[in-house]
Amino acid sequence: MHKLSLTYFDIAGGRAEPARLAMQIGNISFKDIRFPFAQFAQVRKNTPLSQVPVLTIDGRQVTQCNSINRFVGKLAGLYPEDNVQALLCDEIMDALEDVTNLLRPTFNLQGEAMQSARKALSEGPITQYLTWLQTQLQQNGGTYFADNRLSIADLKVFVWIRTLNSGFLDHIPTTLVESVAPKLNEHMQRKEQTQDLIP
Numbered sequence: 001m002h003k004l005s006l007t008y009f010d011i012a013g014g015r016a017e018p019a020r021l022a023m024q025i026g027n028i029s030f031k032d033i034r035f036p037f038a039q040f041a042q043v044r045k046n047t048p049l050s051q052v053p054v055l056t057i058d059g060r061q062v063t064q065c066n067s068i069n070r071f072v073g074k075l076a077g078l079y080p081e082d083n084v085q086a087l088l089c090d091e092i093m094d095a096l097e098d099v100t101n102l103l104r105p106t107f108n109l110q111g112e113a114m115q116s117a118r119k120a121l122s123e124g125p126i127t128q129y130l131t132w133l134q135t136q137l138q139q140n141g142g143t144y145f146a147d148n149r150l151s152i153a154d155l156k157v158f159v160w161i162r163t164l165n166s167g168f169l170d171h172i173p174t175t176l177v178e179s180v181a182p183k184l185n186e187h188m189q190r191k192e193q194t195q196d197l198i199p
């Protein structure tokens, strides 16, 4: 058994939350190292690319959230064994990284500049990705994103949709998901209702 720890912000979202959920669901023992935003400058001095999340496995630090997701997904039985289903699972996770990266520069903006940048993202790429995700869900039967069962892709979508709905991202309307891709809210609510999904 590997000795695992996962280092990330103390938030119920972002790039490490799907892996945290997967390890909880799969009863994978790990050290959940959480820190407040204010400590990031200090923490990043000790991470390989000055970024988080970092998975430490038997003392070795590993970066890249989707690599971490695939690894813990396999440990937890939440990653498809079939190659095509694995491809579909990866596609969803990588698409979510793309849209997350579009949001990234807006965190450095303030006031009206942030408002107009986020309005443009909401009406453009975020709507496009939400619509696409809903289509993918429906093409795969309407319940799961791959493999006809819960996978790490479902957890990553769940975390993103919960964040969009939460109001955590200023100027992204909390009604956006419901208005452009309501099936994704149903998907999230289904996951929330299952006892295997935490906090």
Ligand SMILES: N[C@@H](CCC(=O)N[C@@H](CS)C(=O)NCC(=O)O)C(=O)O
Pocket (backbone or CB within 6 Å): 014, 015, 050, 051, 052, 053, 063, 064, 065, 066, 097
């Ligand atoms: N490609 C990396 C991106 C990681 C990343 O950008 N993490 C953010 C926090 S969610 C970060 O550390 N940002 C600081 C920076 O890049 O300077 C991954 O997939 O994990």
